[in-house]
Amino acid sequence: MFTTRLIHAHEKKVLVLAALILFIAIAVPASNLLLDPGNPLHVPSHVVPLFGKYLCYALLALALDLVWGYCGILSLGHGAFFALGGYAMGMYLMRQIGARGVYANPVLPDFMVFLNWKELPWYWTGFDSFPFAALMVLLVPGALAFVFGWLAFRSRVTGVYLSIITQAMTYALLLAFFRNEMGFGGNNGLTDFKDIIGFNIQAPETRATLFAITGIVLALVLLLSSAIVQSKYGKVLIGVRDAESRTRFLGYRVENMKLFIFTFSAMIAGVAGALYVPQVGIINPGEFAPANSIEVVIWTAVGGRGTLIGPIIGAVLVNFGKSIFTAAFPEFWLFALGALFVATTLFLPKGIVGTIQQGFASRRDYKAAAEAEKGRTVSTRDPVDVQPQAAE
Amino acid sequence: MLTVDNINLHYGAAQALRGVSITAPMGKITCVLGRNGVGKTSLLRAVTGQHATSAGKVTFNDTIMNGMAPYNRARLGVGFVPQGREVFPLLTVKENLESGFAPVARKDRFVPEEIFALFPILKSMLGRRGGDLSGGQQQQLAIGRALVTRPKILVLDEPTEGIQPSIIKDIGRAIQYLRDSTGMAILLVEQYLDFCRELADHVYIMDRGEIVHEGPAETLDTPEARRHLTV
């Protein structure tokens, strides 16, 4: 039943975007591998991991939007789940290096060797197996989100208080992962990977495949998310976002509602991180930096929160811009990026997608109003907050 | 005197007022009635400047108020008791009242004793936060607060909502007293027919964003007026 809804109940836009992503997921790698470099349609090799990175960010932004846009939980710590997923993958990749490290130690990664570690810490066990690592990619962020959410939602921590403790969480993890004693390579993190399930991680084919997988995962998660937000559960989430206590008085267990989406979202973020690491080639504690999590919020806001398409567009656009600007105007790109953020808030108050949607909606309304005017019946869909001075 | 001349008001695409004109003379109580959602509150928003009008003119004592910010209207003497009370929830009762000092001259920056005479409960709860009051207490506070600004016209949106009968009577008496003693204009939106009938000098009835009836209070009982007030 759920699967049928997966196909039927989506908004058309979402289906179109999912199809587009799938197309890109296939077309980009195909063009990179099959077309020769002279061909105008050829996608150069360095672009593949770059766009792969954007897709991972899009997945992360989508995950954040599920909790923020739809449930009103402004998580300033989603980067933590992303990073944990990334570390789980990174640990697997580290173990794959085997005796090819500089010290040729078949068990210990190099950074442990030169800091005199004698044996692999217990929490590294199992990471030589891909299925285990893949499971951990979901379980570690999921479990952290579950425990964190269980505590916080049960205690009814909401609003900025929740935001700030999620920030505290990622900040604490940042400091912890910086510590060399943690056994995750300190600030250098995990890097210099060799291969993934037996394939050379630097081979164009592997890159192309990773890209395709990322695209497919993004499309699937988009459809899944769409099914979720279209369901009655999705409506309850919006209810929680707008009037939490009212939802409670209707008999919904708000804490469970939040916990489910928070955990789900954390797992998606973990998957995004896991896909990210082999494509960029490094995972280090910098990913836990509070600023990174804030940036995710910003991509989402730029694209349009509370829409499924918005975060994807926002993440890709902002990061694409960042890639271009940092090379084109290395000294001034922060002005451009900063101005983009300010301008978005001022001129596109609901983000890119949100504003476009609203534009369509109000065109429809004005048409309907004009119709109604002829028939003299007040029957229009009233946009809610268009007054110049909305009260809070 | 307040004159509203042929105004329109829109919420986005939806039109809430269509060519509404009313007058509220000084020293008189003018009452606007109508069913839910016909545009009464919208009319008051147009008068107090909380929402822009898209056509028409609003004048008070020969000053054209179109485009004027609410605080400047308050300085002209427009006092407002909104629907839903809108007291400042985290300010104490005393501070809520004092928030009305903004538009008044320095010498008038005190809370007139009549307010406490009218609503004794406020005096006993000066230190409590506005948001903690009961609904009816908040309504009393909202009226008291508007009076602190020494308005020349008092605009009230369903002031009896949620208030106990004895105090409704007091409010009625107070409104009359204010009209008679200060000569201020009073513009009252009400659902409570008996209350209106007793107080009003002049009534308007609205329906679907338009004025559909006007006349002295007695005309409320005409079948034509009744028709607009029943479902």
Place this chain on the structure above:
Amino acid sequence: MQLTSRTLRIVLLFLGLGLAFATGARAQDALKPLIDGLGATAFPQKVEAVKQLAATGDPKVPGILEKLSAGALFAPKTGGAVYLVEGDVVSDPVTGAPVEGVAAGSLQKIRLNNMLRGAIGDAMSQLTLLSPDRTARLSAAQALLASGDTANLALLDGALAKEGDAEVKAAMESARAVLILKTDTSAEDKKAAIENVAARGDRGALNILTAALATAPPDLVPVIQSRIDGITSSLAIWDVVQNVWYGLSLGSVLLLAAIGLAITFGVMGVINMAHGEMVMLGAYTTYVVQQTVASFAPGLSTFSLAFAVPIAFLFTGLVGVAIERGIIRFLYGRPLETLLATWGLSLILQQTIRTIFGPTNRQVDNPGWMSGTFDFGGLAITWNRMWIIVFSLAVFVALLTLLKRSRLGLQMRAVTQNRRMASSMGIRTPMVDAMTFGLGSGIAGIAGVALSQIDNVSPNLGQNYIIDSFMVVVFGGVGNLWGTFVGAMTLGIANKFLEPYAGAVLGKILILVLIILFIQRRPRGLFALKGRSIE
């Protein structure tokens, strides 16, 4: 060490004999080879030479050592004869007579290092122990106490016998007690010395007693042990006091950093990510003011901080007003979007400062009255921390008064709770909004003035405080100034109690975890707003 003091004693002995019949000229002859020893290439040799010079007791020596300190003594690169070089004039360091035939260019300044500077200091104190100048004697006695070199015992005994000034005498007694404990003397003497040392009660005394314990005769052991225990327990108490003080001091920094945010975020609800940059602007204002004062009115340099406070307040306040009018005012009712806009703004402000002042740190000096320490019981209190605490309290009280007592304060709160209704009450909301944001920014600016005294003045300054500031405001309870105050102090003190045990990194992690857990208990912060209106 051992060797050095033995040689020194021999030299001293020799000196005692020698001085009796030495003539001025002979002494000069004796000095010359010692002075040339200063020209050695290795520092230990130079140190030895200084010691020997001091041991001569020759009145010329202090002058020569001063020249050495000032970098006026030169020697050939490979070592050898030492000359005094002033400008292009090369002269004999002892007689001051010009020396012909030696070019200043062929010589190299005799390098000093810390060990050599220390040796010079010791030598000077030996030589000035009998100086007629009281302060010179006092500092000489203190230096002897610090060096604890037993070779000076005889010297000290001699000086003590002549000393008339009580304070200097006490200092000498202390120094002597330290030396006594290191030598073999009578039990009586030692006992007195133990009491003298123990009376100091500080960590240095503890170390001396602990060292003495190892070599003490058995009958003195219990006495020493009991003194050690006494000092240890009083030190433990002072440790706690010290942690509290450090905590308050950290707390006051957090308070300063957060208090502007308590207005723009706590009162207005603007998620002000550019708050840190306002602090940074304040710090740069301090820099500019200091530079300006230094170049136009150098005499007023000590007061440049005092000028910086109002100027930073006005400047950042105006920037705040401009931001509010230009951006924030379009965002009321959309609090989350202020996050996006102010984040963008913070990037722009950082890069602007980077473009104007460059990416590196700017130097802001501490005025004299903000440098150094004073002792309070067993506590060494640094002046700059002290003033920052006082300053932060003053800012807090002023702000509290403004918000609670002034008309503007009332209007600010009314506007931020219900802007539309406030307007209908006749409150000029645009003015109040601009003033409120300006005030919060201005306060952030003066926080920057204070922070410039203890931290980097760099474009990244603000980034270092923004997270902590939000933590403090939220931990204390949004919208409550007292919450911010108590929150800052609590976090400061908790941090300083954890740090010695857990280390700085783990300590900070623990603080974050504690904040997370604390919020579970009090989901609306320390000073939660309670009541019906809070859903």
Place this chain on the structure above:
Amino acid sequence: MDQKITNSLLYLDGVSVSFDGFKALNSLSFVVAPGELRAIIGPNGAGKTTMMDIITGKTRPDTGTVYFDGQIDLTKKDEADIAQLGIGRKFQKPTVFESHTVWDNIELALNRKRGVFATLFYTLTPADKARIEEILETVRMTARKDHLAGSLSHGQKQWLEIGMLLAQEPKLLLVDEPVAGMTDAETTETAILLKEIAKTRSVVVVEHDMGFIRDLGVKVTCLAEGSVLAEGSIDFVSNDPKVIENYLGR
């Protein structure tokens, strides 16, 4: 005593609650029988809304017992539990989901399984659809079913909230000032509606509109200063000198 608890749907005894030292409820005792429609009046600040807060789990009493449907101790339950037990509430200040349509507001209120997975896999059955349409008809919102609730006028929100209450199909309805801001005609309608509802369940209604109370024609409790001042028929209560003194005025 036990008998009284088991025979009642709602049973409050000795309930007190104070805020910063102010006693909002003072040893209040109050019983509602199954199928009873009960009106509550009382001066502003008497504690009527606070009593509803206690019953629905929003506020915890300092002392006293609150039982529902026999032996269920409501003071041990939270809001969601209590709602699931079958207690529905309309707030004094209308609260609806502003960014949902009128239809979705009703759909969310509908009395169906409320777990995460139940809602995730929920599909709108024809029966549910019919039920929602029926409710929309009852509260006269059919024409506005696709409007966002945020764009409704004050009175329209009141109606929507009554609709949501109906959709919840609770055993006990707590209705706080339902006719505030309604015209006289609508007030009469509401009275009829509530009486209709009370045929199958219990209703507690708080109002200041004495005409409306009279229309209901049921037992009236008058609260004052946190406890019961008078109880009985409307004529009995409205002639009580204390009630006149404290509430009705002269």
Place this chain on the structure above:
Amino acid sequence: ADDTIKVGVLHSLSGTMAISETTLKDAMLMLIDEQNKKGGVLGKKLEAVVVDPASDWPLFAEKARELISVDKVAAVFGCWTSSSRKSVLPVFEELNSILFYPVQYEGEESSRNIFYTGAAPNQQAIPAVDYLIANEGVERFVLEGTDYVYPRTTNKILEAYLISKGVAKEDIIVNYTPFGFSDWQTEVAKIKEFGSAGKKTAVVSTINGDANVPFYKELGNQGIKATDIPVVAFSVGEEELAGLDTKPLVGHLAAWNYFQSVDAPANAEFIKQWHAYTKNDKRVTNDPMEAAYIGFSAWVKAVEAAGTTDTDAVLDTIIGTSVPNLSGGYSTVMPNHHITKPVLIGEIQADGQFEIVQQTPQVVGDEWSDFLPDSKDLISDWRKPMSCGNFNVATGKCGGKGS
């Protein structure tokens, strides 16, 4: 265009590292400018391609890839933190390009495609503690560092080294603080306490970047003078001192391979160029700038020798290349991709400069520390036929220690 040779400059111009790295970007632009004045390389002008990796490590990898694949640069000069170097290392190996890394680091790395022109621990840390023991009579050590890999490794090496020198274990404490740490009260008090035990104590500081200013301010305020407890730092140079009032800090030390105060004609010329280029005669020079200078000169010389910028050819010719450094001698690129240079110990002066108190002869950078058990048998030699970054002299095989 084909008539220019592109050179990548990969330093953060924003974010936390901008404070250190921006200067290196400027220095590189100046060097390239000067080279072009001399006619460029191989008859072609050099063209700098500057990008901003924004202190974000994955972005370093992305930008490195872009420089090599899109801009087709002949070599890249860049990175500051080890993390950023670790991030780009696989990219340089994969795309076979060259990186010159100009900052002192922890060692324990050797890549065919990277040249380490900053100091390895034996070119900075070890001579510094030698100096403390010999010339300051220090017997007790506080190893104070920022909590990351460079200090951790350096301190591991130093601990082993000190113990081998006969320093007692209880006379060494190691302490770490987070990045950007600013409240030093407790830490400094701890140092003071540790130093009050009667033995001469010194602090060996691997405190990084921003945290130094508040650290020294606190030292000054708590009245710790260099004559009491000297601090020798490995990350504090002229640039860091520019943000500090150094009067209370006179006598504290730093160990580098270059100080601006070096008295050598090459240095005077360099400083002159720098002041002219930046149009600011207050701008200071520092050690990483010298390292960048050496790396750049060696690359130019190697390219001229190879007659091409082709990576493999340059990798061959550059080994053994000797270029003047700024301390008056020559630095040679060694087969292990590290260079030779003297170690200088300087004391902070009131004017923010260093007074050089000791200078060693040339020291060869040692990538694999002799004081770590797992690397003492390793050497690196990128000449043919060995061509190995981790040759094990004990087993005689390339490829690390094995076990």
